[in-house]
Amino acid sequence: MKILHHPHRDDIHLSSVLYALSDPIRLGIISVLAQTGEQPCNYFCVPVAKSTLSHHIRTLREAGVVFVRIQGTQHFVTIRRADMDTRFPGLLDAVLGAASDAADFSADPSSPSDGVT
Amino acid sequence: MKILHHPHRDDIHLSSVLYALSDPIRLGIISVLAQTGEQPCNYFCVPVAKSTLSHHIRTLREAGVVFVRIQGTQHFVTIRRADMDTRFPGLLDAVLGAASDAADFSADPSSPSDGVT
DNA sequence: TCAATTGTTCGATAATATTAGAACTATCAA
DNA sequence: TTGATAGTTCTAATATTATCGAACAATTGA
Numbered sequence: 001m002k003i004l005h006h007p008h009r010d011d012i013h014l015s016s017v018l019y020a021l022s023d024p025i026r027l028g029i030i031s032v033l034a035q036t037g038e039q040p041c042n043y044f045c046v047p048v049a050k051s052t053l054s055h056h057i058r059t060l061r062e063a064g065v066v067f068v069r070i071q072g073t074q075h076f077v078t079i080r081r082a083d084m085d086t087r088f089p090g091l092l093d094a095v096l097g098a099a100s101d102a103a104d105f106s107a108d109p110s111s112p113s114d115g116v117t
Numbered sequence: 118m119k120i121l122h123h124p125h126r127d128d129i130h131l132s133s134v135l136y137a138l139s140d141p142i143r144l145g146i147i148s149v150l151a152q153t154g155e156q157p158c159n160y161f162c163v164p165v166a167k168s169t170l171s172h173h174i175r176t177l178r179e180a181g182v183v184f185v186r187i188q189g190t191q192h193f194v195t196i197r198r199a200d201m202d203t204r205f206p207g208l209l210d211a212v213l214g215a216a217s218d219a220a221d222f223s224a225d226p227s228s229p230s231d232g233v234t
Numbered sequence: 235t236c237a238a239t240t241g242t243t244c245g246a247t248a249a250t251a252t253t254a255g256a257a258c259t260a261t262c263a264a
Numbered sequence: 265t266t267g268a269t270a271g272t273t274c275t276a277a278t279a280t281t282a283t284c285g286a287a288c289a290a291t292t293g294a
Contacts, residue, residue: 014215015141022136049284054242073240074243088215088278094207098131159270171272190270192263201244251280
C-alpha cells in the first residue's frame with residue numbers, strides 16, 4: 001500500500017501553513033473539514049479537475065495541515081488539529097472563524113441526502 | 118505628494134492576508150513592526166535589494182496588513198491592528214505568537230554575530 | 235476476469251511571484 | 265545649486281504555482 005508522507009509536528013512551518021491556507025480552494029476544503037470532520041477527497045465539490053484537487057490536498061498534507069488516511073480506494077482527509085493547535089495556538093481557530101470568506105465546497109447539494117447527519 | 122492606495126477595511130480578504138504573511142521576509146517585517154511599532158522602510162535589515170523590500174512592503178500594504186505614511190523622504194509603516202483585529206479576530210495575534218519562526222530583521226547597528234562563540 | 239470507482243502522477247501551458255539593477259522622483263541640508 | 269538620502273518604478277530573468285487532460289495504479293464488486 002502506498003505510504004503518504006506527512007511532516008513531523010516539529011517540521012511544520014508557519015510560512016508553509018499560511019501559504020497552504022492562502023488559496024481560496026484550500027481554505028474552503030479546510031472549512032468543510034472543520035465543520036464535517038473526516039471526509040474522502042470526493043466529498044469536496046470544488047470547481048476544479050480532480051487532478052487539481054489532488055494537488056491541493058497534497059499541498060495541505062505536505063504543509064502539515066491535514067492528515068490523509070488511505071482506506072480502500074478512498075483517501076480520507078482530516079485536519080491535524082492537535083498538531084496545529086500545539087504548534088500554532090489559536091491560528092486555525094482564527095482562520096476558520098474568519099473564513100466566512102471561504103466558498104462552501106461541501107458535498108454536492110444536488111445529490112440526494114447521503115444519510116449523514 | 119504621492120498618494121498610496123490602501124484597501125478599505127471591508128475589502129481586505131483573508132486569502133490575501135494569509136498569502137502576504139506566508140513569505141518569511143514579510144512575516145519577519147510584521148514581526149518587527151509588532152515589537153517596535155511604526156518604522157520607516159530603512160529600519161528593516163532584510164537580506165534583499167531595496168527594490169525587493171519595496172515590493173514586499175507594497176504586497177503587505179495592498180493586502181491591507183500595513184499602513185504606509187509618507188513623511189519627508191521616508192515611508193513609515195505600521196500594522197493595521199484595528200482593521201486586522203476587526204476583520205479577522207485573533208488572527209494576527211496567533212500569527213505573531215507563532216512567528217518565532219520569523220527571522221529577526223530589526224535594525225542592527227551592532228548586532229550580535231550569531232553563532233560566533 | 236472485467237468493469238467501475240477513487241485518486242495519483244505525468245506532461246504541458248499560462249499566470250504569477252520573487253528578485254535584482256538601473257533609472258527616476260522627492261525631500262532635505264548645506 | 266549641489267549632493268545625499270529614501271524609496272519607487274521599470275525591465276528582465278528565473279522560479280513557482282495552478283490548472284487540465286491523459287495515462288496509470290489500486291481496490292472493490294459483479
